[in-house]
Amino acid sequence: MSRKSTRILVVDDEEIVRESLSSWLRKDGYTVAAAADGPTALAMLAAEEPWAVVLVDLKMTPMDGLQVLEEAHKVRPDAAAVIMTAYATVDTAVRAMKLGAYDYLMKPFDPEELSIMVEKIVAQQSLRRENLILRKVLKRGYTFRDLVSKSPAMQAVFELAKAAAKSGSTVLVLGESGTGKDLLARAIHAESDRCTRPFLAVSCAALTETLLESELFGHERGAFTGATERHPGKFEAASGGTLFLDEIGDIGPKLQIDLLRVLEERKVTRVGGTTPIAVDVRVVAATNRQLPKLIEQGTFRQDLFYRLNVIPLTLPPLRERKEDIPLLVGHLLETLSVETGKPVEGVSEETMAHLLAHDWPGNVRELRNVLERAVVLARGSVLRPEHLGPLGEGRPGTAKPLSLEEVERRHIAEILRQSGGNVSQAARVLDIDRATLYTKIRKYDLRREDDLQPAHGR
Amino acid sequence: MDGVVVCWIGEHEAPRGLVEHVVGHVRGALGQRLRIGFEPERPAEARDARRGQYDTGVILKWLEARHAGAAKVLGITDVDLFIPVLTFVFGEAQLSGRAAVVSTARLHALDPAALPRRLGKESLHELGHAFGLVHCGRPGCVMTRSPGVAEIDAKGDVFCPDCRLLYEEARRHAR
Numbered sequence: 001m002s003r004k005s006t007r008i009l010v011v012d013d014e015e016i017v018r019e020s021l022s023s024w025l026r027k028d029g030y031t032v033a034a035a036a037d038g039p040t041a042l043a044m045l046a047a048e049e050p051w052a053v054v055l056v057d058l059k060m061t062p063m064d065g066l067q068v069l070e071e072a073h074k075v076r077p078d079a080a081a082v083i084m085t086a087y088a089t090v091d092t093a094v095r096a097m098k099l100g101a102y103d104y105l106m107k108p109f110d111p112e113e114l115s116i117m118v119e120k121i122v123a124q125q126s127l128r129r130e131n132l133i134l135r136k137v138l139k140r141g142y143t144f145r146d147l148v149s150k151s152p153a154m155q156a157v158f159e160l161a162k163a164a165a166k167s168g169s170t171v172l173v174l175g176e177s178g179t180g181k182d183l184l185a186r187a188i189h190a191e192s193d194r195c196t197r198p199f200l201a202v203s204c205a206a207l208t209e210t211l212l213e214s215e216l217f218g219h220e221r222g223a224f225t226g227a228t229e230r231h232p233g234k235f236e237a238a239s240g241g242t243l244f245l246d247e248i249g250d251i252g253p254k255l256q257i258d259l260l261r262v263l264e265e266r267k268v269t270r271v272g273g274t275t276p277i278a279v280d281v282r283v284v285a286a287t288n289r290q291l292p293k294l295i296e297q298g299t300f301r302q303d304l305f306y307r308l309n310v311i312p313l314t315l316p317p318l319r320e321r322k323e324d325i326p327l328l329v330g331h332l333l334e335t336l337s338v339e340t341g342k343p344v345e346g347v348s349e350e351t352m353a354h355l356l357a358h359d360w361p362g363n364v365r366e367l368r369n370v371l372e373r374a375v376v377l378a379r380g381s382v383l384r385p386e387h388l389g390p391l392g393e394g395r396p397g398t399a400k401p402l403s404l405e406e407v408e409r410r411h412i413a414e415i416l417r418q419s420g421g422n423v424s425q426a427a428r429v430l431d432i433d434r435a436t437l438y439t440k441i442r443k444y445d446l447r448r449e450d451d452l453q454p455a456h457g458r
Numbered sequence: 459m460d461g462v463v464v465c466w467i468g469e470h471e472a473p474r475g476l477v478e479h480v481v482g483h484v485r486g487a488l489g490q491r492l493r494i495g496f497e498p499e500r501p502a503e504a505r506d507a508r509r510g511q512y513d514t515g516v517i518l519k520w521l522e523a524r525h526a527g528a529a530k531v532l533g534i535t536d537v538d539l540f541i542p543v544l545t546f547v548f549g550e551a552q553l554s555g556r557a558a559v560v561s562t563a564r565l566h567a568l569d570p571a572a573l574p575r576r577l578g579k580e581s582l583h584e585l586g587h588a589f590g591l592v593h594c595g596r597p598g599c600v601m602t603r604s605p606g607v608a609e610i611d612a613k614g615d616v617f618c619p620d621c622r623l624l625y626e627e628a629r630r631h632a633r
Contacts, residue, residue, distance in 0.1 A: 003592075020515060020541040026553050028603065029592040084543070111544045112605030222627055230620070275619065 003029035006122050007050065010034040011041040011068060012057040012084070017107075021055065028115055038063030042071050051079040053121050055105075058085035058092060066095055073100045080121040084109075147180060147187055148331045151321035157184070157313050164311040165191035170263065172248075172308045173286040175315030178365030181286040182246060184315060188284055189242040197241030200234050205247035209255055214271050217258065223272025235268045235279045242282045248308065249289035249300060260304045283308070318360040318367065325356055325367070332368050333383075336375045344375050347383040358391045390414055409444040412437070416446065462488065462585070463528040465495030467517075467535040467559075476562070476574055477534060483578035484532070484585060487600075487616045488625070495525065500535065511540040514550035518557040529632060530588050531557050532581055538563040548604070549580050551587035554628075558584035567607045576610045586621065589628040594621050 008030050010021050018034040025032045030052075035041035037060060045051055054072055058065035069081050080102035085092065093104050103117055147158065164171050165188045173181040182201060189199040207215060214223070218233030234243055251259065262268050263283065267276035285308045294300035318324070329347060337344045347355070351374075360366055374387035390410070402410075412430065419425040427437040440446075464481050466472040477494060485492045504516035517533060525531040539547050539561045549560035558581075565576040579600050586601050594601035599618035604610040617625055 014542070016515065016542050021543050023550075023553060024541060024544065027551075027587055027592055108540065108543050108545045110605075111547060114544070115603060115605065220627075221624065222631075230624070273623075 003122075006052045007031045007033070008053045008055065008118070009041060009044060009051055009079075010055050011036075011038065011060070011065075012055075013037060013060045014057070017057070024111070024114070025118065028118070030118070037061070038065075038068040038071070041068055042075060045072055045075045045079070051076050052125055053102075053118055054079050054081045056081060056083055058083055058096075059087070066092070066099060069096060069099050069101055078125070080125070082117065082121075147183055148327050149321065149324045150327060151316070151324050153316045153321060154324070157315060160311070161188055161313055162191055164188060164313070166193070167311075168192075168282050170282070170308055170310045171284045172310070172312045173284060173315065174291075174312060175286075175288060176317045176361075176363055177288050178363030179315040179317060180364050181288075181315060182244065184313065185242070185244040185246075185284040185286060189244075189282075192242065192282065194241050194282055198238050199242045199244065200238040201244040201246060202234050203246045205250035209252040212251065213255055213258065216255075217262070217268045217270055218273075219271035220273045223270070227272065230270075233268060233270065235262060235281055236277060238279075238281045240280055242284055245283060245285040247287055247289075248285040249287035249291055249294055253299075253301070256301045256304050260301065260307055263304075263307045318363045322356055326352065328364060328367060329355060329371065332371050333375070336368075336372055340372075340375050342375055342378070343381055344378065344383065345381040347374075348385070351383050351385050351388065354385050354388060354391065386417065408440070409446070412440055412444065413446055416441075461490060461529050462492045463495045463525050463531045464492055464581070465497050465521075465525075465531065465533055467497040467500050467521075467533045468537075469499065470536065472534070472536075473562075473573075476577065479574040480534060480578050480581045483615065484582050487582050488585070488629075490629070493528075495531075497524070497533070500537065505537075506540070509540060511538045511546065512561075514539045514541055514547060514559055517559050518550065518552055518555075521557040521559065522552075522555075525557075528556065530585060532585055532588075533557070533559040534562065534577070534581065535559065536562050548610070549584040551584040553587050553592070554590040555588055558588045560584050565607065565610070569607075569611075572607070572611060575615070576607060579610055579613065579615055580604075582616070586617065586625065589625050591617075591621050591624055591628075594618060596620065 008025055010018050010032060012018050012021070012034070013036055015036070018036065022032040022034050033044060035044055039062070041054070041056070045054065054076070056065045056068050056072070060068070065083050065085070069083060072079065072081055081100065082103045082105060083096045083101050084105045084107055086107040096104055102121060105114065105117070149155065161184060171188060173184050175181050185201070186199060189195060202212070202215060204212060214231070214233065216233050216235055218231050218236055219227050221227060221230045262279070265276070266280070267278050269276045291300055291305050295302050295305055329352070333344050333346060355367070362369070370388055370391065371383070373389050374383045377387045378384070412426070415426045415429050416423070419429065423434055423437055423441070427434045430437065462484070464477065464484065466477050481492050481494055500512065501516055501520040504512045504520065506513055512535070517535070517539070521531050521533045539550065539559065541547055541550060546564065548564060549558065551558035560577060560580045562573060562577055565573050565580065582600050591601050593603045596602070596618040598614040599621055600614055600616055601618070601621045602609070602613050604613060
């Protein structure tokens with residue numbers, strides 16, 4: 001967290017103290033606001049977020065510092081509160097600490113004492129935040145062990161990826177959406193010598209070219225409207241680590257040149273800047289697009305492709321490694337069970353048959369989403385087909401096209417499921433008469449209760 | 459506008475060559491012309507009798523009013539300075555404002571011969587704040603925070619490249 005984004009609130013009834021303390025802290029680079037009394041301070045704490053430090057004067061009206069401290073702790077338990085006073089007594093100090101104060105400052109205090117204390121608080125808060133993120137990262141599992149697969153095609157990818165991880169070379173991960181390109185990139189980072197340094201991911205398709213340029217290379221203050229402060233880019237921030245450039249096939253021509261230059265020279269120049277800054281970053285790029293085709297069309301530079309394509313890794317789609325589905329289901333359910341706090345033992349045979357029959361155009365991500373929904377909806381510990389919801393609504397255009405009859409069959413089955421098997425109600429929703437619906441139920445053999453669920457792969 | 463004005467504030471004369479040294483150093487670092495001023499009296503209302511020190515807030519406002527034509531004004535004084543919540547300060551400036559002040563009172567400590575160089579650094583540091591620069595984390599930069607003379611001695615005399623860029627930007631905007 002930068003100093004600029006560290007917000008400090010000064011609460012003191014003396015204007016001169018508010019002004020001088022705010023001014024002092026601003027020179028340390030922090031963002032500072034001030035309040036003249038407790039109620040104003042509490043309103044500010046409640047209204048905006050986040051606050052790192054609250055410096056509160058002890059002697060104030062209508063609320064004294066201890067009352068403000070007590071209330072502030074309820075509103076912003078994460079903010080470190082520090083009591084300031086000219087009249088310290090052991091009793092008030094003990095009370096303040098009991099109420100959760102971080103520290104106690106005697107006015108006037110040493111400039112060093114103040115700056116070091118704030119620095120310490122900010123460092124502790126950064127560590128706590130980092131810890132939380134690390135826990136999340138650990139929970140999400142970023143090692144090869146977590147890339148579950150027993151398919152020979154995937155094993156070959158893993159072998160190559162492990163070797164690539166140990167080198168510093170640029171890696172290009174190819175594969176359809178949802179095949180786990182980001183997980184593979186993270187696993188490569190985790191297995192590399194760079195694992196203690198940052199792993200940063202940027203989705204190149206999510207930003208406009210100008211924003212992406214500033215995101216990747218940073219900008220100097222005043223480089224463009226709204227650039228109110230200097231901002232190092234992801235290349236600088238990932239220093240010593242790995243930068244994952246997802247959807248690389250979507251970047252514009254100018255950025256392609258800039259990126260090529262960075263990859264060649266290992267130096268970035270911030271937008272609006274003139275000095276090139278040396279960067280030591282391993283790049284892992286990924287795309288679901290056919291880069292050779294883009295080169296042919298003239299929308300992707302061949303020289304950049306060669307620069308990125310040092311070690312290409314292609315992740316096969318899930319439909320080509322269906323043997324992995326049971327393994328993945330077990331793994332994903334274990335994770336989902338922890339995340340949702342619901343004990344799930346597994347799926348019924350019938351459910352597994354449905355899962356194996358589906359083509360998974362959205363790949364592992366789609367499988368995860370389907371299972372997540374099922375875990376949320378399930379009452380018991382075994383997932384049944386009715387918990388899966390309608391399958392086959394993944395990425396359009398990639399699944400095997402359905403016949404009109406199949407679409408009709410699935411739709412009727414779904415409406416019947418929603419109406420709990422009530423034919424009259426389903427007929428109303430479908431806007432057909434009951435007789436017609438009965439004919440279709442017979443035609444599609446939807447009478448059995450199981451078939452009131454959407455059936456797949458028939 | 460008069461550009462940057464550096465003036466000695468005090469009943470006694472400044473130690474020989476001290477202001478000239480500061481002016482020379484600051485001129486070199488800022489790359490702009492400086493004018494030397496002189497204030498024979500300190501603002502009496504800045505003195506806090508109980509603390510025996512001078513309130514920088516009052517001095518800054520006073521300097522601002524007396525040098526209305528200056529883009530920036532740096533006062534150098536020999537009395538000890540404070541801001542109300544702190545025990546003392548070596549100097550103080552209005553962040554992105556016009557006035558700055560530094561004191562020689564504590565810069566003699568341990569090594570009186572080091573005074574001119576320390577004063578040069580702190581003068582540039584406070585003027586840096588007046589140009590909108592905040593404390594810098596780069597070791598050696600004159601804009602690093604220096605709570606004691608040891609830290610002043612340890613840091614460099616000029617801006618690091620990043621602060622230099624920010625200063626130049628601020629100067630361009632001021633034109």
